[in-house]
Amino acid sequence: MMPFSDEDLKPAVGSIIKSRIAPMLAKDGGAIVLLDIIDGKVYVQLQGACVGCSASGSTLKFIVEKELKAAIHPELKIINVPQGMEDKLQELE
Template identity: 80%
Template sequence: MIPFSDEDLKPAVSSIIDTKIAPMLAKDGGAIELLDVIDSKIFIQLQGACVGCSASSSTLKFIVEKEIRTAIHPELQIINVPQGMENNLQEL
């Protein structure tokens, strides 16, 4: 069980994305946006050069998930939201 509320998680995740993950992705023309935290699920969207990149699944697993889970909690679920699904997070 995740011992944090969604309200507690959001600023912590946002900080990790802004300080650690986004700069790594920017080096290759990529970007990331935190869309929301719902029921301890972290909804992000890979953007820029990451969209359609064959390595985006590796980026999600070995950079995004690793950084967030290591810093906050190992059981957090990170979901990459496809373009156009930003308003339908409950369906993912």
């Protein structure tokens, strides 16, 4: 069980994305946006060169997920939100 509320998680997750993850992705023309956190699920959207990139799944798992789980909590679930699904987060798993 997640020991933090979604509101508690937002600043920490946002800070890690901004300071650690976004600069890594930017080196290859990519970007990432934190859309929301609901029930311990972190909804992000890969953008820029990450859209349609064959390595985006690996980026999500081995960079985004790894960084957030190590820094915050191992039970965080990271979900990439495809373009156009920003208003349907509850439908994604």
